Amino acid sequence: MNYWLVKSEPESYSWDDLQSKGEDIWDGIRNYQARNYLKEMRVGDQVLFYHSGKAKEIVGVAKVSMEAFPDPNDKEQKDWMAVKLVPSKSLPKPLNLEQIKSDDLLSGMILLKQSRLSVMPLEKPQFEHIIKITS
């Protein structure tokens, strides 16, 4: 079991969008590092959903329901990949960026170091800690 965090601007694709779909494709990733992480995802892996932009908070947990396959919108044929996600639960108390920064266990998160990366791995203790403090 691996743990991940994905980012999205809620104006273009929000947690609510994923919830209303039930299962949806996670595509459009055009960054090699993020793409490589997508390839490492396995069915059942846990995925935190972060809203960037105005919201800046972790709002939900999803699970990987389909492993990496070629992004259907990859017009350049550059080996871009997509996965599928299923929402599993909304966080009763979303965790905002400020809280993440000030939390000793979370201050090492890639989210804070590589602000532009949209798919990143997470340590198990970090994931469990986040679930605990947001429930």
Added chain:
DNA sequence: GCCAACGTTGGC
């Protein structure tokens, strides 16, 4: 292979 110019993302 280096580097300047440019575009994008995301926080402030």
Added chain:
DNA sequence: GCCAACGTTGGC
């Protein structure tokens, strides 16, 4: 709206 941090592109 601005700027920092990156990634990409193209000239040399």
